[in-house]
Amino acid sequence: MSKDYPDHKSPTRRDYMKYSGAAVAGGLLAGCVNQSDPESAPSRTDSGGQSSATAEPTAGDDGYSVTMSPAGTVEFESVPQNVFTILGHHVDMLVALGRGDAINAMHAPGYHQSLYQKFLHRLDGVSIDWEDLYSSWPPSKEELYELDSDVHIADPAKVATAEGWDNSSLREIGSNVGPWFGNTLSGTHQDPPSGWSDTYEYYTLWEIFGKLAEVFREGERYGAFSSVRDSMMETIAAGLPPEGDRPSAALVLFSTSGEDVWGYKMNHPGYYAAHTRPLGATDALADAVGDGYGDDGRNITLDSELLLEADPDVLLVLGPMAGSHNLDEIRSQLENDEVTRKLTAVKQGRIFAQGARRQGPILNLFQTEMTAKQLYPDEFGEWPGYVDGGPYPEIPAEEQLFDRQRVADIITGEKQ
Structure with missing residues (x-):
């Protein structure tokens, strides 16, 4: 990728949006930002409570500023209109x-x-059309100049790992184009x-959401969304059975070839587990794999024997709702395999579709409801099941x- 941009060598930061001078001078993109100590920073858990991110952005004569790691403090003179994401x-x-x-861009x-069409089908008046957007991972510098975005809603530390x-x-x-945030x-x-x-610094899903709400001056929308979520979590917390009566579960993804299976931590910190961790089920894979599961919550490769050793009561399967897998075929595969047919989840017919681990507030609401019903039908009502290719089921x-x-x-x- 060429690094020569003769038309863009001089600073041409937009008049209405910029990094704060202090942040740039302090080496923002070298990771040297003015951040508070993560251990002392106020935060909320993923099981409820009000996020500290609901405060209004700091405003001054030149606009307003928002601070979040790793970008640091970013100044805005008006709300971004053209937005790059990954x-x-x-x-x-953003939706x-x-x-x-x-x-104007996103990965895949x-x-x-x-x-998202599967979930948004249940939200009247909410629609998307993303098919022709630029697929932004790994990002092309030339394309970023072409898109001319007001802000890049992407983690600069992650982008720094791209070739x-x-x-x-x-x-x-x-x-020269727009800040990272x-x-x-x-x-x-x-x-x-x-x-x-x-x-x-690490944040919960809802803290990151709150920071983006500050960027777009949408504190009221954020507060309304948080209220819906907090109400749901209060219902779930009140209805959860005692720990000894909860099922074991495993969150897995099958390769499209069917030859490999990956397992994921359900109770690990981070927003990937924001819909499973609050539900408090026993992670069957954590018990079976032990220290080999790793400390970063990322995937491990499973085989039939290891899955049988874990023997989850409930098997949560990623992929079908994105259209990349067929849940009926996965069920048939498990039932016909001489090892996996012995799984408790297979014998009891408790194999359910999941959406995705990388989630924002919309997906989190639906997936938390979905998983609560899949794990605890007596407490929260039966999950009606997902029909391959169809929308989130009507409840x-x-x-x-x-x-x-x-x-x-x-x-x-x-309404808000």
Whole structure:
């Protein structure tokens, strides 16, 4: 990738949006940002409580500023209108804030469209059209100049790991096009790349969402969304059975060839587990694999014998709702294998579809409801099942754990 940009060598930062001078001078893209101590920073857990991110952005004569690791403090003189993204959790947050039409790029737009259409089908008036967007991972510097985005909602520490990118490239785009603002490694509390470790801070899903709400001056929408979620979590917390009566479960992904299976931690810190951790089920894989499971919450490769050793009561399968897998075929495969047919989850017919681990507030609401029903049907109502290729199933209003119309109205701006 060429590093020669003769038309963009001089600083041409937009008049209405910029990094704060202090942040740039302090070496923002070298990981040297003015951050508070992560151990003392206020935060909320994924099981409830109000996020500290609901405070209004700091405002001054030149606009307002928002601070989040790893980008640091970023100044805005007006709300961004043209928005670059990469990963799904940021995309989800933008849709939730009523900014879905502002998105000009994302990684694998076809995949995300297929997945989100399943859930948004249940939200009246909320729609997406992402098929023709630029697929942004790994990002092309030339394309970023072409897109001319007001802000890049992407984690600069993550972008720094892409081929052809370094801190100089990040600084160039941040100065000449638009600032970086995003956090990705909080998904599993993954170790940041070299040069970013000292200042990288981890956030919950809802804290990141709150920070993006500050960028887009959507504190009211954020508060309304958080209220819906907190109400659901209060219902779930009150209805959970005692720990000794809870099932064991495993969260898995089958390869499209069917030859490999990967397992994921369900109770690990980070927003990847934001829909499973609060439900408190026993992670069957953690018990079976032990120390070999690793400390970063990332996937492990499974075989039939290891899965049988774990023997989960419930098997949660990623992929079918994105259209990349067929749940009926997976069930048949497990039932016909001489080892996996012995699994408790197979014998009891408790094999269920999941959406995705990289989630924002919309997916988190649906997936938390879905998983609560899959794990605890006696407490929260039977999961009606997912039909391959179809939308998120219809659930009677009295059995819903959150109000669909309320969420749709928040997104479309009808009510907050």
